[in-house]
Amino acid sequence: MSGHLAIIGLGPGDAALLTPQASAALAAAEALFGYAPYLARVPEQAGQRRQGSDNREELARARAAIAEAAGGARVAVVSGGDAGVFGMAAAVFEAIEQGDAAWRSLAVEVIPGVSALLAAAARVGAPLGHDFCAISLSDLLTPWPAIRARLEAAAAADFVVALYNPRSARRRAGLAEAAAVLLAHRPPQTPVLIARNLGRAGEAWRIETLAALAEADIDMLAIVIVGSSATRLLPGDPPRLYTPRGYRTASGR
């Protein structure tokens, strides 16, 4: 099979955070597939085909990209952030496993990117300085009880918790329930970072308290990082959040 499929993380949006490896792979592609707003970030190039689609269509997009690569083309599938973190990479391998047996011999390369989580953390300091979890609140493909069980576990074991897909029009109660689970295990003044569109138009971030999270103005594009009991807020302009590297250091302060 002569085609090639690259799954590319575009980073958070700022071109200065797109890796040279990702830039080279985008330039080498004959066809690009992706959620339309992500594709729009990639500079136009003569002779390169583009297939934008809606964000609910990951598996169909993956199949279309694989089929084109299997036909001999150099194809790229793009995701925001890192394609492996709640992005297109898992959808591509799922489509390969479920699809034509010949697809398993296709050359597939995953090109990592700076994830939204890492970019959000860097903007505010170092909230991921110690153990952390990433949990998607989307119940499109995962039953809510499984999501809730993970929230409970992460809250009880005092992980820093990053919430992906925190809210949608269809599902208003998930974030409030997540906040309640976390509040049962850590203080109401625990700092929470809410970040949106980092490195792009409409960039915004702010630090709230865990007590205010349930009612905070948040949409599906935001990423939320809830501090652990050790996470420190340094007031100032800008304020800073960091999680110390260890408990002994924190308690010995």
Next chain:
Amino acid sequence: MSGHLAIIGLGPGDAALLTPQASAALAAAEALFGYAPYLARVPEQAGQRRQGSDNREELARARAAIAEAAGGARVAVVSGGDAGVFGMAAAVFEAIEQGDAAWRSLAVEVIPGVSALLAAAARVGAPLGHDFCAISLSDLLTPWPAIRARLEAAAAADFVVALYNPRSARRRAGLAEAAAVLLAHRPPQTPVLIARNLGRAGEAWRIETLAALAEADIDMLAIVIVGSSATRLLPGDPPRLYTPRGYRTASGR
């Protein structure tokens, strides 16, 4: 205060994964601080001072870098991967909080990078396609019972689990205990990625089973990713690991 401190993630080692923002910040620095093997990755530049140090000296290194920036210099502190994930960023903010009150007005910028975790995941497919945790097994600053409690929580709630600092000469039993905790909650054939030096000389990665993890040949520089119960191994050359985007998808296959 006129100085500037940039905390820079160098990515996993391959220059093609160093972001343009990080490259520019490295070039603009008058003085570089870091763990010596990371500093060695940064191209030499005339007139730029360098201060390499041992990997046990994060806080002393952070204080020295802050002091130099507070004196008016443009200073960069480097970490491998992303500086915010078990890297230098938390040490710098800890030093600022504990240090001279004037340090709080220093301009500090954190420049994110492709973390070792994301690079390792990309190399093998998409094992971080659903909820995951990152846990350091280093008990230098965190008591082992706290680490163990996080392992128990992550194992019981079926997170994909990334282990940082999996083993050292001083501490041989931690990894075996972590493996036993995970084995109590997921099948012995659960796939495990062990990766080392990705993108650098001595790069190696392999897929083992959870049953084999306790006895695996692993050192402190490795990163380990243990699949959840949903993580799929696709045999082949190379083999692939991915975690489906949801449970319904996985069980509906």
